[in-house]
Amino acid sequence: MTHPPQAIGLILALDQGTTNSKALLVDAATGAVVGRGSAGVAISYPRPGWVEQDADQLFDATMSAAEQALATVDPGRVAAVSISNQRESVVCWDAATGEACGPVLGWQDARTADECSRLAADGLDAVVLATTGLSLDAMFSAPKMRWLLDRAVADGHRPDDLRVGTVDTWLVHRLTGEFLTESGNASRTMLMDLRTRTWAPALLEGFGVPATALATIVGSDHSFGRVRDGLPIPGGVPVATVLADSHSALYFHGQGRAGQAKATYGTGSSVMLPAALPAAGPVALAGGVAATCAWETDTPVYAREGNVVATGAALAWAARMLTDGDVPALGELAGLAEDAGGVSLVPAFSGLGAPYFDRGAVSVWCGMTAGTTRAQLARSAFEAVAHQVADVVEAMTADGAADIETLHADGGATASALLMQRQADLLGRDVQVSGVAEASALGAALLAARSIDPEVAWEAHEARRVVPSQNPGGAAADRAAWRSAVSRARHTTPAG
Template sequence: MDAVLSVDQGTTNTKALLVDAGGTVLARGSAPVGVAFPRPGWVEQDAADIWRSVELAVRDCLAAAAGVTPAAVAVSNQRESVVAWDRGTGRPIGPVLGWQDARAADRCDELARAGLGGAVRRRTGLPLDPMFSAPKMAWLLGAAGPGGAGVALGTVDAWLVWRLTGGAVFACEAGNASRTLLFDLATLDWHDELLDAFGVPRAVLPEVRASDAGFGVTADLGFLPPALPVAAVLADSHAALYQHGCRLPGSGKSTYGTGSSVMAPVARLDDPPAGVATTLAWLTGRPTYAREGNIIASGAALAWMARTLDLPDATHLDKAAEAVDDTGGVHFVPAFSGLGAPYWDRSATGLLTGVTGGTERAHLALAALESVAHQVADVVEAIEASPGAAIEVLHADGAATASRRLMRIQADLLGRPVRVTDLPDASALGAATLARQALGLTASPVPAGSPGVEAAPAAAGTLVEPALAAGVRAARRAAWSGAVARSRVRTPLAESPGTGR
């Protein structure tokens, strides 16, 4: 059977799916991944723990597969997080610096004051922000010692490829590379001036490969058959975009994970509007670019509120919010480590505003759900600031889409339909789809003029239509904007060490 084993390595868990040639999931496995917050603004993981989670998830998946052996492996992964390891031993050097980590905010400030921000944005499509990989790479190199001799440095996909191939392949996928602040979107390679500016030698970085170029074959790992081709790699948000069939301008998606990524393809590489980035969605026969805005805390905001309200988990927020139709004027801005797109303000601080003596648990639960939908609406509006970038229907995936209340709120605040996928694990499925296409294990045609890109699947899922009057929508959006403005007022607390800029 021509099945693909797709490994989706995320911030808080790793999933493994065995997907047949028709896209049907034959088996699943998963394992948690720890996240540590040793200081305000610092977010760390353990590279060995990440690899153990891959092994556990794959073992569980293949054990449930009733003897089906995969023909290939695909990978999707959390982005911007950085791993350093010893080339000789393969042992991790220091912690994984997570994508939420803001410890390099001061360094980004220094580079911005030196006038580098404009050059970074022109070359990479990204704002100069500590969420992206380069300043984290520089920090890890500094911690590794003089010169970084013998150090391998990469995004999570490079670490997984290294381990899957037994150290035979040191390569990262181009879409992941585009999230580092070191990758030139026009030349599709590391840029020497940016490498020098951030202090990251080319010698420590992996080779950049196209998304479907092949990443070697599996080593004899004990939990996975050897000599399986690692056929395709995609960053998780990009893989979800691929799975939704968003290939052309006018389409777009939002992934509701620990954070959120709102992404929409664009016709050509040009300057993005303020507040959002241009990224390389995937590189196959030719590059596909997209506009994107990254939200730092969405699922994390729901989890925080659930803990605060002493609920078992975020899935109980819908029930907790049932008693009210509105938040009673309460707004929750989850700027735990500042705000991402479209503000890119690491000095912003989290706040609850509008709380009165009449505020109840239900108001707080609903305010958390609304905080996620408002942040996504902020990014969609920023993406649409450039001509021809309207998103007619927003495709939605990720764990939080299980909240029917959240999806209704999202459609209302956007004033347009939201199509909620009826298939979980969009990122893993997207990577599997590309792997099948790369190996010729699918009958789906390739559109003319789009070499290496499989035809978009028919849209699937539940369509949620907006029901909020335009005037009410405008008032709610304006009130949210006021709350965000208050979170961005600089205070002595916001200037304290470790909280960002």
């Protein structure tokens, strides 16, 4: 059954990211974007390894973006709201007052790294890996939750009044008053049993997070309530779907089809590949790759994933060093060099994520000589991004149980032809670069449209395919040099 363009209305797709809140107004029948809005969100770094945001600003920026997107249309055409959100970041608030207790602890925040090491020494790491598919690491939410709860109690809040959750929970609570968390987001907390998609009592006890402070876990297309009055979004509109941003991009590109992987190039990078869990026993995977719940509708869809902590952040840092913070200018400078001249940048600003999960790693910029140029230094930053993604892809497919037919690339950094070419070269496989910049927002919007009409099918957006151009021997030599630099950053001896 084919619907006319306005037959099922518009989806207001809210995309709350690390550095921006965006909103798209999407025609539910066709996927056409008819309105846009965006508002920046601030990040603070009060101490080394600490990364904080303001919970009220995250919500206010999201509402500002929504207001911009709705400015030129009849709000009565909005049929549903969808949400995609940054993952692992944590908000704590007082249920009695509705006010946030302390800062948002960002997903990059590493203040709980020592606590994670202590818990691992007590054996909790094995339980976490077997139950949740995640490595016990400060990137994930549980230790952040405990830190915020402790601070709130110290500040005089009653423990029974405290609520804690990931960004999806905070947004839904502020929009509709419901206290819910989506299963894909919950799978990133180190507290959810991946097979049952319920909170795991042993992990709640291990991390010291009370079940009473946590939201109910629901599916991605569960009813998340209706928008309350007094907001820029029309009151009464249902919040139809919630997806974590990386999961949403995967949904947009392949809807869970085998072999259809994606790499999102944002502040950090997420590489995801749909893959079933082991048939029985622990859900853990080898090689520093996580198992995660990508989304849950009638049934859950699982995926393998590796998270790189600093990709876009690495480019931004290098731009501050070389081009007064101008990232496009950094790309132009990098394009002047034929190669990096033996220079390697390992941007372990708060340690390394997948596949290493080494919070003790330090940043290194090595291989310089008296003849090294600024252009080569700039190029090394783009090389660092491509190498880190290649590390994850290699780990993700090393056991032979899952393979990548197509790697879809999305995110702001995919605008760099240099980066995408180096990615294809280092992987030795084609890279399909998305024709849209808003894959995260559109994935959640597509799921929302299908919650209204299951027969909705949007036409594929144009993309460009980048094929390897470097000889395999050259790529292998570059990978070996990169591994040597990573070993320096980790204070280890290179393998082999």
